[in-house]
Structures are given as structure tokens and as C-alpha cells.
Amino acid sequence: MEILDILIIGGGPIGLNCALEAQKNNLSYLIIEKGTIVNSLYNYPLYMRFFSTAEKLEIGKIPFISTAPKPGRQEALEYYQGIARQRNININLYEKVLKVSKNEMIFEIETSKSKYLAKNVIISTGFYDIPNVMNIPGENLPKVKHYYTEPYPFAQQKVVVVGSSNSAVDAALETYRKGAEVMMIIRHSEISKSVKYWVKPDIENRIEEGSIKASFNAEMIEIKENSVIFKDENGTIQEIENDFVLAMTGYLPDFDFLKSSGIELHGENLNPFYNPETMETNVQNLYLAGVVCGGKDTHLWFIENSRIHAKMIIKDILNKK
Known part of the structure; x- marks a missing residue:
């Protein structure tokens, strides 16, 4: 079985950005996404408009062209899904990750459809799937x-x-x-x-x-x-x-999944442990990216300020190599 350099859990904007950074640095990778591409955005209200302007939602230095000052849901879907098509992102859709375990320095990832091996894992699962x-x-x-x-x-x-x-x-x-x-x-x-x-x-x-x-x-x-x-x-x-x-009481990350993957959670907000300079958790070579980093405080991270996570993670992986 092939051992990937990186397996990315979650095909949202930040997961896609991690894939773009892996591509750019010739690292083998795969995204596993339980729904469609940017599944959370797909499930947003049909007429939702972002707080951020288009350029602050861009990933991979790919221009986000919007006809309105604040892009809407449909424009964002076109942009991010278009990137996945144009850049030939390696992504498996409608496949749910069930378990992440580590055998010495290699991760074993079990999904609803298959099993994978990877040297590094990035969890970028957002928070929109579990209602509060x-x-x-x-x-x-x-x-x-x-x-x-x-x-x-x-x-x-x-x-x-x-x-x-x-x-x-x-x-x-x-x-x-x-x-x-x-x-x-x-x-x-x-x-x-x-x-x-x-x-x-x-x-x-x-x-x-x-x-x-x-x-x-x-x-x-x-x-x-x-x-x-x-x-x-x-x-x-x-x-x-x-x-x-x-x-409309908000949503929560999948804390059970984080704990079962070995990640330490702290305080009332269940903040996951990670190194803010590398995004690496207490489990070596297991990283967090995007909203999932904030625990219960889901307003702490969003696309605009967590795009940088991809570069930080890939840089750390390359430094280790």
C-alpha cells in the first residue's frame, strides 16, 4: 500500500489550501471529504453573503473574481470547486474518516470505504456538522x-x-x-x-x-x-x-474524533493542543488547520485568518524531511 506524505481530512477551503501547498512542494497527498467539495459552504443558507471581501477568501494566490463587494455562497462554491477541477486536486468525496491511529511513525487512516497510510495527517474538518x-x-x-x-x-x-x-x-x-x-x-x-x-x-x-x-x-x-x-x-x-x-444556536467541532486521534483538549472550551508556530498537535506529525483549532470558540478562526495554516504546516513537514 502506498504511503502518502500527507492525508488531509476535510475538503473545505483550508483543506484545499493545504493540498495546493502540498502540490507546489511535490508532496504526495490525498484529501478525504465526507460530502462534496467545500461541503460546509454548500450547506450554508442559499442567499448568504460573506463578511469578508473576495480577496480575503482567496487561496493559493488564485484570484477570486466577484461581481459584488461581498461574495455570496454560490460565488464561493464556483470559486473553490473550480480550483479543485482546474488544479486537479486529489480528493475522495462522500467518504468519511472513521479512525486515525499511529503505528510508530506511520498513520493508519480508516474510512467508510478504505484504509490509507500516511506520514503526516492534517485535520481540517471545520465545525458545521454538529449542532450545539x-x-x-x-x-x-x-x-x-x-x-x-x-x-x-x-x-x-x-x-x-x-x-x-x-x-x-x-x-x-x-x-x-x-x-x-x-x-x-x-x-x-x-x-x-x-x-x-x-x-x-x-x-x-x-x-x-x-x-x-x-x-x-x-x-x-x-x-x-x-x-x-x-x-x-x-x-x-x-x-x-x-x-x-x-x-440557530451554533455548531461544534467533532471533539470525540479529535480525542480518539490522540489530541489533547483543554479547558471549558475544549481547546485542542497545537504548536501555534507549526500547527502540530501533541501527536507528532498530526496537524490542525482552520476553524477546528478554536475548540468551542468557533468564531476565533475563519477562512480569512486561517489560510496561513497551510504554509505553516507544509513548511514544518519539509523542515523535518
């Missing part, structure tokens, strides 16, 4: 959605949006504008400061005028077939009629 659940009764009802794609299914429905981040605000505004009766349940005292600056005034004005209702410093208690129960800022338990719940 509320752990309340009724959360598993079919009407509860942890992912939001478009507003049309919620027209003329009573919708509760849980959260106040970008995804929650986008869901609230879009469903409201398609005729939904929207109520936001927000744990904090205000809309998140991280909300895109051109969107934040919109949601605040809609709340102020009463077009979108909001309960701040509130907590979801239970979800029923035709209603939801929550505690408002005064500690009063309220029950309101409801057709759908959009639980």
Missing part, C-alpha cells in the same frame, strides 16, 4: 431545524428563531419578509456584536418597530407540537403558539 443543542424536551421534533437554508417553507407560519448571531438574524429577517410571524428568543441582552454591520441596524429596527418580536435575556424551556415554552427576562414562564423552531 439546547438539551430541552421536544428538541427532536420534526419542526425543529438546526440548519436554515431558505425562507420559503416558513411563509405564513409562526416561527421562533433561537439565537442572535448572523445565522439567527438572517433567518429572522428572511422569514419575516416572506410572511412569517417571527419571534426571537435571545439569551443575551442585545443582538450579537458580531452580526454583519450592514445587517445589524435592519434587525434592530424591525424589533424596535415590532415587526419582529424578541425576548432578550430569555431561555427556551420546552418545545411542543403546536407551541413553545420559554422563560422571559423577568423569570416569567410563557407559552406561545408555534409552527417551526429555527434553533
